[in-house]
Amino acid sequence: MSLLHLSFYSSFTLSTLGLAFHRTHLISALLCLENMMLSIYIALSSWPIESQMTTFTMMPMLTLTFSACEAGTGLAMLVASTRTYGSDHLHNLNLLQC
Numbered sequence: 001m002s003l004l005h006l007s008f009y010s011s012f013t014l015s016t017l018g019l020a021f022h023r024t025h026l027i028s029a030l031l032c033l034e035n036m037m038l039s040i041y042i043a044l045s046s047w048p049i050e051s052q053m054t055t056f057t058m059m060p061m062l063t064l065t066f067s068a069c070e071a072g073t074g075l076a077m078l079v080a081s082t083r084t085y086g087s088d089h090l091h092n093l094n095l096l097q098c
Contacts, residue, residue: 041064
């Protein structure tokens with residue numbers, strides 16, 4: 001395994017662990033999700049270069065588009081929860097309390 005692959009795998013794993021264990025604030029969860037999407041984007045960008053294939057060159061742009069949509073939706077949820085509850089704690093977003 002090359003050093004490049006190890007850095008992608010460790011970045012994705014650390015952001016997944018951060019999402020699993022540091023779930024107190026919505027902004028920290030969004031940052032972990034963005035780090036996951038960034039590591040996927042960089043991995044998909046370097047994969048066609050390593051394998052010298054041009055068939056998968058559109059995949060990183062599609063991933064980046066979905067990442068931007070996810071970031072916009074997450075920030076809208078952050079603003080809505082901050083305006084409604086006064087904080088961005090995730091324990092306020094329990095759907096069973098409705």
